Amino acid sequence: MSGKVGLSETIAIDEKVKKLRAEGRRVISFGAGQPDAPTPPEVCEAGIAAIRGGATKYTSPGGCLELRQAICEKLERDNGLSYRPEQIVVSAGAKQAIFMALAVIVDPGEDVLLPAPYWVSYPTQISILGGNPRVIPTDERTGFKITAEQLRASITPNTACLILNSPSNPTGAVYSREELEAIGEVVLESGIQVVTDEIYERIVFGDSAHVSLASLSPALQKKTAVVNGVSKAYSMTGWRIGYFAAEPEWAERATALQSHLSGNPCSVSQEAAIEALRRGDASVREMVSVFGRRREQLLDLLRPAERLSLCPPDGAFYAFPDVSGYFGRSTGGTVLEDDLALAGYLIEEAGVALVPGSGFGSPKHMRLSFAASDREIEEGVRSMVAALGKLA
Numbered sequence: 001m002s003g004k005v006g007l008s009e010t011i012a013i014d015e016k017v018k019k020l021r022a023e024g025r026r027v028i029s030f031g032a033g034q035p036d037a038p039t040p041p042e043v044c045e046a047g048i049a050a051i052r053g054g055a056t057k058y059t060s061p062g063g064c065l066e067l068r069q070a071i072c073e074k075l076e077r078d079n080g081l082s083y084r085p086e087q088i089v090v091s092a093g094a095k096q097a098i099f100m101a102l103a104v105i106v107d108p109g110e111d112v113l114l115p116a117p118y119w120v121s122y123p124t125q126i127s128i129l130g131g132n133p134r135v136i137p138t139d140e141r142t143g144f145k146i147t148a149e150q151l152r153a154s155i156t157p158n159t160a161c162l163i164l165n166s167p168s169n170p171t172g173a174v175y176s177r178e179e180l181e182a183i184g185e186v187v188l189e190s191g192i193q194v195v196t197d198e199i200y201e202r203i204v205f206g207d208s209a210h211v212s213l214a215s216l217s218p219a220l221q222k223k224t225a226v227v228n229g230v231s232k233a234y235s236m237t238g239w240r241i242g243y244f245a246a247e248p249e250w251a252e253r254a255t256a257l258q259s260h261l262s263g264n265p266c267s268v269s270q271e272a273a274i275e276a277l278r279r280g281d282a283s284v285r286e287m288v289s290v291f292g293r294r295r296e297q298l299l300d301l302l303r304p305a306e307r308l309s310l311c312p313p314d315g316a317f318y319a320f321p322d323v324s325g326y327f328g329r330s331t332g333g334t335v336l337e338d339d340l341a342l343a344g345y346l347i348e349e350a351g352v353a354l355v356p357g358s359g360f361g362s363p364k365h366m367r368l369s370f371a372a373s374d375r376e377i378e379e380g381v382r383s384m385v386a387a388l389g390k391l392a
Helices: 009-022 041-052 065-079 094-105 121-128 148-154 177-190 218-223 248-261 267-279 281-302 339-350 374-389
Strands: 088-091 111-116 132-137 159-165 193-197 224-229 242-245 366-369
Touching: 041 267, 065 088, 065 242, 065 267, 088 094, 088 248, 094 121, 094 159, 094 193, 094 224, 094 242, 094 248, 111 121, 121 132, 132 148, 148 177, 159 177, 177 218, 193 218, 218 224, 242 248, 281 374, 339 366, 339 374
Parallel strands: 111 132, 111 159, 159 193, 193 224
Antiparallel strands: 088 242, 224 242
């Protein structure tokens, strides 16, 4: 594996912004994959109390019992899913939870179905494990969602599982109950497994509602590893607590794997996560309200960009516009051929950073996060639209 794994594209953009700022450049970043709100004060206090109370030693490899119980309570309350603590594996963020879920489901040489656009780390994780990422393309015509017919046509005898992300990073697509029911029928017909990435479940807008595929039937629950965490809903990205819920044998194998990787998740962060899951809902509602307002602000500000088209996001905190209308246009004699060139131009000309869509398997697009202040959105998007207007 040495030399074959590159830096995550989203993290690479963040590192570039930090470097430019260190050089004295003013850059507004729309690359953030994390809420800009602070972690709720009561959650921070729980972490401080854990340190002062001596909760600084090893825990069980799969997470402390109280946190796993709190996760079971959350899954029952929010998703209508019944699990026992021994079916929960707590990890260093949802990213690690996805990796461990794939590790216990996918054997080397097997295929993993991956709707595109996809989160940047999915294909790399699959490849690290010796699996084969098999992309199912989507576009604006289906709201960036796969159909049951597409899924059925993509399954072969070598297919191990499907990764399903709703709400989606990067598109903001949210699958309806009806869409999931149709997909669930195909899953049960074929016998494949599913990893559902539900980390953005609390961040939905308008009439959209998050539904967990596993909640649709006991049979689907047995086929599904449900991945979630506290990072996005409670603005705890740096605390690194994610988890997955699954059948006991999957959880047992993942716990054994974690015992050889990190030993256990951070003990202090686990105590803070218990507080978030049991008493943090007011902060979530306030944050989602702010994101809803910023979403409308962003959509309004992007309208003057005539060659840009956008499918409005129903969840998460990203917009994913099609910017291919600007490919082939030039600046100072230089032709911008693709999303990478356009991203470079926007940093230099407009002082704004976006994530090129090629990292998400969709090179016609770019991702803008609206996890930024109202002022940054106003100033940054206006500057971006003005820079796009200069292209000949």
